[in-house]
Amino acid sequence: MVSLDTQHAQSFLDDGALADLKPQIEEAHEAVLNKTGKGSHMLGWRDLLLDPDDALLQDIEATAHRLRRDADVLLCLGIGGSYLGARAVISALTPYLSARQPDPPSPDTPEGQSMHPSQPPEVRFAGHHTSGAYLRELLSDLDGKSVFVNVISKSGTTLETALSFRVVRAWMHDQFDAPSDRIIITTDKEQGALNALHEANDFYKKYVIPDDVGGRFSVLTPVGLLPIAAAGIDIHSFFYGAVSACEEISADAEHDALRYAALRYLLLNDDYDVEALAVFEPKLRNIGRWWQQLFGESEGKEHTGLFPTVAQYTTDLHSIGQYMQQGQRNLMETFLMPKKDPASLSIPETEDDVDGLNYVAGKTMGDVTRAAYDGTAQAHANGGVPNVTIWFDALAPQPIGELLYFFEHAVAVSGYLLDVNPFNQPGVEDYKSEMYDRLDR
Template sequence: MIRLDDSRALDMLDDGALDDLQPKLTDAHQAVLDKSGAGSDFLGWRDLLTDPDDALLEDIETTAAHLRRDADVLLCLGIGGSYLGAKAVIDALTPYFKKTSPATPDLPGKSDQPDDPPEVLFAGNQTSGAYLRELLESLEGKSVFVNVISKSGTTLETALSFRFVRQWMEDHFEDADDRIIVTTDPEKGVLNTLRDEHPYKKYVIPRDVGGRFSVMTPVGLLPIAAAGIDIRSFFYGAVSACEELKDAEDNPALQYAGLRYLLLEEGYDVDVLAVFEPKLRSIGGWWQQLMGESEGKDGTGLFPAVVQYTTDLHSLGQYMQDGQRIVLETFLMVEDDDGDLTIPQSEDNLDGLNYVAGKTMSDVTRGAYEGTAQAHSDGGVPILSLWMDSIDPGPLGELLYFFEHAVAVSGYLLGVNPFNQPGVEDYKREMFDRLGK
């Protein structure tokens, strides 16, 4: 389970502040469990875990096996929660460098070995015409399948990309309808209308699950499974966390939510999620949307930002150490980071690094974390450290549920509905007005 180290944050608060908050924390927690708070009709992301649908998992695994057999590329079209969760998990659990076989010239054959996962690409999450053109050019000669993910089917970025991609698919494959999968509303929306004429395979986005909470639905599970990741271990890691975090006592998710709330009250307005393992960088992107859209309302909420250390210590380290004291840091750390690469001894020692010879790169990472956390703490930055066991499907499922539960509680602490995003509609209205809608 996720372990929280708050030793470098509590001393930034008045003695007993967290204990004094506990009754309010418990009430917010209970409002999540019994669906009595604002936006409770969008708590379906918990129901998925308290009553798992193994038949759906099996269906997704079957489709994913088909994709691994026949696809060189699975192109996922979606924006926000429709892609960030899948991308985060895939980036975390796939190798940094993949050996590939040369592509075959014949269509629709698959270039890699049977069951070798397809390359999972993401589009429909911005408005770059150059990106879309180069993407379609890169797909030439490959066996391509598409998963378009949208409840309404009219989200601008995703729908525009699907216009181009659907035309490209129909121009390149006689069986294009069999290569397109839609993940959408149970009944409503454009994608359901399209299915009246095109027999696309369909997966459902539950109506009571918002986009940023949808990674445990087919929105996230299908691309993750297609990438060759064990979705049962991932899903049941979240199930385990959901069960373990039911009790209010000794609950690290509540403690995390409470400390962030108290630090915001003390004037720390920015929460920086810091990762040391590059594979976790995209987890930060998912976390950023989850926190920003859930908390940032009615003039309140922490501003979420993401850094990757030690890389960003050479760009933002100075500010973190000596800049405005408005920032708290959440370090996301891994107990077993698979970094057991032993540093060799050098006869000439020209770089002067023989003092670390015999240590592992994990030792270096741990030393960098400890040193950075202590230095920033000494400089007045509150530090929260979250430790996960390893970068594997089960622990990742635990981690994502941990954050989801924590932000639901923190939203209620802040007095906002953590499950809506009214501000998003404001920019859309202005944008559509300028485009002539």
């Protein structure tokens, strides 16, 4: 279960402010539930949880099984919501350091097949920027490995992704006898360049991005589920964690997801216009990057919305910590904390105690993290930074699914509070237009 702790924010609000806002919160919540708000035709990310497609989950698992059997690397090509969700979940739920250990060499392993088929493939990402140096080095590093590609784009013409796919397809043709049998597309049901390429090349597999689901809300569609499943993560538990959160929030007009949206709205109206999502567990950093897109692209319209940024503590307390404590007082902080320590590691005692740290001997690194969090939240509040904490149960598939839906529902309600369409991104199209003009499209 996801919960919100507001003890370090209440004093920054006027008495009765949350109560006074309650009718607007309920109206925004009902607009999400009943599809009566702006952009309501793009609420498919809720519909897929209200009516789960278990056959699709099984199909994705079957494809992931082949990838785990035959691939050393799954290379995912996509930008924005086409990669941030999958990367966030995989980072949160897989080891920091690769657990893949080469099996003993076998003369019977056919060329182009995985050398260690019992392990999930390494999932890598490209197509989310325009660095030729990165792509060149990536392909050089993939030489000799069994590589499958999942290209993710609804239109198939998003420049960063399409260019990368063009380069990668040429490389695949040089590397493998049947490259098309190693390519999976995730795209529009009928339209777009990827469908035309699929017709011409008969790629191994195609998955559909629903018309009514935008990219930043697509992690619970094949966009996110296939890479996540290939990485060896239980997508059934992950998906149904989101289903559980959807049902819970839908039935509770005072849910913490709505309180989070309300508190952010009130602080924005009081000129707190920057929100830093702070994580202490590095595995959560990419959840922050996903959150940054979700909130930035959903709220940042018509000259309103909190500017979202991500901080990695305690690391960043030694860089921007001074600013957080005593800089401009225009920011709020949201701490994202698992209730359960991901891995308990005890601190040993030493006989000489030269470093003077025996006072923490016997404690765990998790105890130190908790002390750092408690101290930071209190110090920043004392310094004039309102902060809240979002707690979730553990770094496990079901709680992560619950957490992602919590944020999705909160940002939809928040967008309606701001009177913007939380499901479009017209400003993103502006940079594309200017870029295409300079490329003589």
